[in-house]
Structures are given as structure tokens and as C-alpha cells.
Amino acid sequence: MSATVVSSKQPAASDKPAKKRKSAFSKRKVDRAFYWMTVPAAIIFAIFLYVPFIRGIGYSFTNSQGYGNFKFVGLHNYQALFSDDRVGHAYLFTFFIAIIITVLINFISMFLAVLLNSKIAFKNGFRAIFFIPYILGTLVIGYVFKYIFMSPLPALGKALGIGWLSESMLTSEQHAWIPVVFLAVWQGVAYSTLLYIAGLQTIDDEIYEAASIDGVNAWQKFWKITFPLIGPFVTINLVLSLKNALGTFDQVVALTEGGPNSSTETVTYLIWKGGLTGGEYAYQTANAVLFFIVLAIVAFIQLGFSRSKEQI
Amino acid sequence: MKDKTFHKDHRINWWLTALTVVLSLTVLIPLYFTIVTALKTPAEAGSFSLPTSWQWHNFADASAKVDYPRAALNSAIITVAAVVLTLLTNTFVAYAVARNMDKRFFRFLYYFFIAAMFVPFPVVMLPIAKQMGAWHLDNQFGLILLYMTLGLGTNLFIATGFIRSIPPSLEEAARVDGASTWKIFWKIIFPLMSPINATIGILTALWAWNDFLLPLIVLTDQSNQTIPLAQYVFSSQFATNYPMAFSSYLMAMAPILIVYVFAQRWVVSGVMRGAVK
Numbered sequence: 031m032s033a034t035v036v037s038s039k040q041p042a043a044s045d046k047p048a049k050k051r052k053s054a055f056s057k058r059k060v061d062r063a064f065y066w067m068t069v070p071a072a073i074i075f076a077i078f079l080y081v082p083f084i085r086g087i088g089y090s091f092t093n094s095q096g097y098g099n100f101k102f103v104g105l106h107n108y109q110a111l112f113s114d115d116r117v118g119h120a121y122l123f124t125f126f127i128a129i130i131i132t133v134l135i136n137f138i139s140m141f142l143a144v145l146l147n148s149k150i151a152f153k154n155g156f157r158a159i160f161f162i163p164y165i166l167g168t169l170v171i172g173y174v175f176k177y178i179f180m181s182p183l184p185a186l187g188k189a190l191g192i193g194w195l196s197e198s199m200l201t202s203e204q205h206a207w208i209p210v211v212f213l214a215v216w217q218g219v220a221y222s223t224l225l226y227i228a229g230l231q232t233i234d235d236e237i238y239e240a241a242s243i244d245g246v247n248a249w250q251k252f253w254k255i256t257f258p259l260i261g262p263f264v265t266i267n268l269v270l271s272l273k274n275a276l277g278t279f280d281q282v283v284a285l286t287e288g289g290p291n292s293s294t295e296t297v298t299y300l301i302w303k304g305g306l307t308g309g310e311y312a313y314q315t316a317n318a319v320l321f322f323i324v325l326a327i328v329a330f331i332q333l334g335f336s337r338s339k340e341q342i
Numbered sequence: 343m344k345d346k347t348f349h350k351d352h353r354i355n356w357w358l359t360a361l362t363v364v365l366s367l368t369v370l371i372p373l374y375f376t377i378v379t380a381l382k383t384p385a386e387a388g389s390f391s392l393p394t395s396w397q398w399h400n401f402a403d404a405s406a407k408v409d410y411p412r413a414a415l416n417s418a419i420i421t422v423a424a425v426v427l428t429l430l431t432n433t434f435v436a437y438a439v440a441r442n443m444d445k446r447f448f449r450f451l452y453y454f455f456i457a458a459m460f461v462p463f464p465v466v467m468l469p470i471a472k473q474m475g476a477w478h479l480d481n482q483f484g485l486i487l488l489y490m491t492l493g494l495g496t497n498l499f500i501a502t503g504f505i506r507s508i509p510p511s512l513e514e515a516a517r518v519d520g521a522s523t524w525k526i527f528w529k530i531i532f533p534l535m536s537p538i539n540a541t542i543g544i545l546t547a548l549w550a551w552n553d554f555l556l557p558l559i560v561l562t563d564q565s566n567q568t569i570p571l572a573q574y575v576f577s578s579q580f581a582t583n584y585p586m587a588f589s590s591y592l593m594a595m596a597p598i599l600i601v602y603v604f605a606q607r608w609v610v611s612g613v614m615r616g617a618v619k
Contacts, residue, residue, distance in 0.1 A: 058444065058445075060442055060445055060448075061523045063438075063522065063523035063524050064438040064441070064442055064448070064523060065438075067434045067435060067437065067438035067523075067527075068435055068438045068439060068448070068451050071431065071432075071435045071494065072451055072454060072455075074487075074491055075454075075455060075458070075491055075494055078470070078473075078487070078488060078491045078492070079458050079461065079466060079491065079492065080458075081473070082466045082469035082470045082473055083461060083465065083466050083469070085469045085473070086465065086466060086468060086469040089468075089469065096468075096472060142365070145358060145361065145362055145365070146362070148355060148358050149353065149354055149355045149358070150354065150355060150358045150359040150362050151354045151356070151359045152359070154607065156362050156366060157610060158602075158606040158607070158610060159366045159369055159370065160365075160366065160369060161606070161609075161610050161613075162369050162373070162599075162602070163369060164548075164613070165548060165552075165598050165599070165602050165609070166552070166595055166598070166599075167551070167552035167553075167554065167569075167570050167594065167595070167598075168552070168554065169552075169554040169570045169573060169574060170569075170570060170573050170591050170594045170595055171372070171591075171595070173573065173577060173587070173591055174372055174375065174376050174588070174591055175372065177379070177388075177584055177587075177588070178372065178375065181387075181388040181584075182375075182388055182389060182390065185388065185389075216368070216372075221613070221617070224610065224613060224614050224617060225614075225617050225618070227614075228614050228617060228618045273462075276462070277462055277463065277464060279464070279555055280554050280555065283554070283574065297464065298464040301464050301467065301468065302464075302467065302555075302558075302559070305467075305468040306468065306471060306559060311468060311472075314468060315468050315469065318464055318465045318466075318467070318468060319465070321462070321464060321465060322461065322462065322465040325462055325465075326460075329460060
């Protein structure tokens with residue numbers, strides 16, 4: 031091995047044979063160092079992730095405001111959640127925009143990936159440009175778009191005489207979701223396109239050559255050859271973009287702050303808003319637990335769906 | 343496209359190139375708009391035209407208002423520390439797990455770490471915020487610790503496949519020569535992992551630099567603010583001075599854009615490697 035930059039911080043105790051342990055899973059002995067590599071990490075991991083998770087479940091059965099005394103209230107928070115219109119609306123809104131975002135991202139990025147993988151000039155330059163949204167912070171670019179939606183766009187709408195565009199969409203209860211979806215799609219397309227390009231590159235050129243000998247046109251080529259061959263990439267892209275879209279938060283903070291009149295509150299936004307600034311700590315942890323259950327169900331449906339598709 | 347021959351066709355399609363140029367404007371126009379707006383007077387803001395007089399002082403004004411140097415320093419410290427510590431720790435966890443997957447305990451650990459990828463952050467965010475506050479970790483250090491820990495599931499997922507593709511014969515030879523497991527890791531495995539280390543480093547850096555939610559719920563002291571958090575706190579205070587707000591946004595985006603201009607190939611391929619494994 032060539033010389034490395036990394037200095038070894040462990041003492042040179044290598045000549046001391048480490049005490050070996052046996053495992054029931056296979057007969058091979060595991061060096062003790064492997065336990066030192068993982069067990070402390072697992073403990074820290076549990077402290078910062080699993081412990082808060084379990085504590086959160088505990089708090090969801092109390093009336094804590096995040097500080098001071100609290101008492102056990104049983105399922106009261108959960109009962110209240112189901113009769114809370116604001117919570118119900120947040121769930122509907124989250125799923126509504128998540129589905130639109132996922133569909134749009136995947137259509138656009140598949141199209142872009144095919145385009146960026148075709149015989150265009152400056153391929154790498156364009157790839158780099160279309161990836162820029164991914165590297166930008168959502169909140170900051172969100173503020174830029176907020177202003178675009180507030181001032182130049184309505185001005186354009188007025189100039190063109192388009193009624194619904196003449197007023198800022200951000201202040202309209204019917205239209206405020208559009209900028210939120212737009213921003214999420216604008217950023218989300220970058221990563222999905224990259225994934226689809228990776229998928230397209232796994233396809234052998236010879237398949238296309240054989241197809242063109244058979245007189246297959248571009249449209250058929252895409253639907254009959256490309257699309258089935260990048261199937262696994264479609265699945266993973268749908269799963270990832272839906273997962274991200276269901277957690278939409280920065281976009282809402284930057285563009286609408288949940289308004290107007292709570293119409294663009296996502297579940298994540300509501301948990302943060304109510305839980306950390308609204309004195310509803312326990313109530314919103316109950317909401318978080320409910321959200322977890324809902325997302326777990328979504329994940330299981332996705333898993334079952336993608337498995338059944340793979341068997342075909 | 344119909345005139346495809348048996349030979350590989352390397353001719354450039356200029357129609358598709360033109361279409362790509364037009365589509366790339368969806369990315370470039372918002373960036374252009376940010377730059378020109380940042381340099382205008384408040385009266386001029388709101389259009390896509392170039393400024394009539396370039397207001398360079400907007401940057402100094404915005405910087406003073408947001409306390410940009412402090413926020414940039416905080417973001418830089420947090421990002422660098424998060425990347426270095428993540429690389430130094432997450433890699434050997436992945437190594438230990440990947441090399442011992444035939445053992446029940448390590449297989450359990452694998453799922454123990456990976457399962458966390460499926461616990462959405464909003465679910466744990468309130469208890470984490472409270473816990474960090476209670477343990478006096480509501481500062482940069484706590485944030486670094488969280489990036490190092492919460493990324494472990496994803497990083498493990500990215501790295502284990504790669505590690506298993508490294509032939510164990512190298513390690514066995516070193517072991518025969520009397521090298522300890524730690525030594526084997528730092529001297530042989532870690533250097534071999536550099537492509538995947540680059541991926542983990544890039545993803546961690548982008549996450550820590552751009553993240554808004556974790557700083558928002560963890561940091562309490564204003565002097566600890568990161569760049570995105572500072573933008574949030576001051577966003578309401580710019581009132582109608584949009585050029586000044588935009589110079590602040592531009593300064594927030596500039597560091598990562600500049601790095602990207604020089605390292606774009608590396609960044610794109612690094613992220614891609616993480617995605618396809």
C-alpha cells in the first residue's frame with residue numbers, strides 16, 4: 031500500500047492477540063476492534079434518535095407544553111387530533127401537494143434526462159447547470175421565488191391581461207399552493223434527473239441500434255425499450271421524491287408561512303409551529319406519532335407495490 | 343433520428359441543443375434575477391432589467407444587518423466539522439458492519455442504523471429540540487453531533503455495498519503481517535474508500551451548509567446562527583428594501599455556487615455515485 035495521509039491513532043498493540051468471541055450466527059471469530067467500531071456509535075445513535083422517538087411517544091400521552099409540570103392524559107391528544115380541522119387540512123394538503131410534486135418531478139426529470147443523454151452539444155455543461163438547484167439552500171432560493179411571485183409575475187400578468195396571474199398567488203387561498211409546488215419541483219427535478227441519467231447510462235447502445243434496424247420510431251423506442259429498462263430507477267425516484275415531498279417544510283416557511291389563513295400548512299410545518307412556538311408540545315408530538323404511522327403505511331404500500339411490479 | 347446507420351452516430355443534434363438552452367433558462371433566470379436585483383435601488387427592483395446604476399454598497403449594508411461574517415463563520419465551522427467527523431466515524435462503522443454481516447449482532451446493527459432512515463425527521467424533531475436544550479447542546483457543537491449521528495443510516499447504506507466489493511484478501515495479507523483491525527482500516531480500507539468518502543463528504547457538506555430545520559429547532563443563541571437561519575431571522579426586517587435582502591440572499595448562495603463552479607464535475611459524479619451505489 032502506498033503511504034497514506036491518515037495517521038493511525040491507535041497504539042501499535044497489534045502483536046497482542048485480541049480476545050476472540052464467538053457468535054451463534056456463524057463460527058467465525060470476530061475481532062474485538064469491530065465491537066469498538068460499532069457499539070459506541072450504536073449507543074450515540076440510540077441516544078439521539080431512538081430515545082427521542084420513544085420519549086416523543088411518551089409525551090404524546092401527556093398535556094405538556096414543553097416546559098413546566100404536566101400530567102398523563104391518556105389518549106386525549108389523539109382524540110383531539112381527529113376532531114381538529116386544522117390538522118385534517120394539513121394532512122390533506124400535504125398529500126395533495128406531495129402527489130402533484132412527485133408526478134411533476136418524475137415527468138419533467140425523465141424528459142430532461144433523455145434530453146441530456148441525447149446527442150446535444152455541451153452535455154456536461156448542461157448537466158452541471160440543471161444540477162444547480164440541488165446545491166442551493168431551499169430557504170434562501172425560496173425567498174428569491176417569493177419575491178418573483180409577489181412582484182414581477184403579477185406585473186407580467188397585468189401586462190398580458192391574465193386575471194388570475196395579476197394578483198400574487200401567495201396571498202390567494204386557492205392559489206397559494208402553486209408556488210409551494212413550483213419551488214419543490216424546481217429543486218427536486220435536479221436530483222431525479224441525475225438518477226434517471228444514471229439509469230439511462232446502464233442501457234446498452236446496441237439495443238437501440240437493433241431497434242432502429244427493425245424500424246422502431248423514437249416514441250416506441252422510449253416506451254418499449256427505455257422505460258421498461260429504467261424501471262428500477264423509476265421506482266426509487268418515485269419513493270424518494272414522495273418521501274421528500276411529504277416532509278415539505280422549508281418551502282412553506284420561505285413562501286407562505288402556512289398562510290393565507292392556514293391554507294398551506296403541511297404536517298411538518300404544523301408540528302413545528304404548534305409544538306415549538308404555539309405551546310402545543312404534547313399535542314403536536316401526538317401529531318408526529320400519527321404522522322409516523324401514516325408514513326409507515328405509505329411506505330408499506332409502496333414496498334408492496336414495487337415488489338409486485340418487480341415480479342412481472 | 344430516422345437516418346441512423348449501423349455506425350455509431352456522433353453528429354450533434356442542434357435542435358435538441360437549442361431546446362436544452364431554452365429549458366436551462368428555468369434555472370438561470372432566477373439566478374440572474376437574484377444578481378441584478380441585489381445591485382439595484384429599491385425603486386428599480388422588481389423587473390428583469392439590468393440595474394441603471396450598480397449599488398455595490400447593498401452588500402456591505404446587508405452584511406452589517408445580518409452579521410454575515412459571523413453567520414458564515416458559524417456555517418463554515420459546522421459544515422467542516424460535520425464533514426470531517428462524519429468521514430472519520432461513519433466509515434469505520436460501515437466497515438465493521440459490512441465485514442461482519444454473517445454475524446447476527448452486526449446484521450442487527452445494520453438494520454438498527456438503516457431503520458432510522460425510515461423515521462421521518464418531523465416525527466422526532468420536537469423531542470430532539472427539547473433534549474438538546476436540556477443537555478446544553480443547543481449550540482454549534484450539538485448541531486455537529488446531530489449531523490454526524492443522523493446521517494449515519496444513509497452513509498452506512500451508501501458505503502457498505504462499496505466496502506463489500508473490496509476483496510478481503512488485502513486485509514488477510516495485512517493481518518498475517520500482524521496489523522491490527524484498526525490499522526488495517528486506516529491504512530488500507532479508508533484510502534480505498536476514497537470515492538465513497540467523496541460522496542459522503544459532498545452530501546454531508548451540502549446538507550450541513552444548506553440545512554434550515556435543524557438549526558432552527560436546535561440553536562437558541564442568536565450568535566450561533568448559521569447562514570440560512572440568519573436569513574430567516576432577518577427576512578422580516580428588510581421590509582421593502584428588496585435589493586438589500588437580495589444581496590443578503592446572494593451572499594448566502596455565493597460560497598456554495600463558487601465551490602460548485604470549480605468542482606461541479608466532482609460534485610455531480612459524487613452525488614450520482616451515492617444515488618446508484
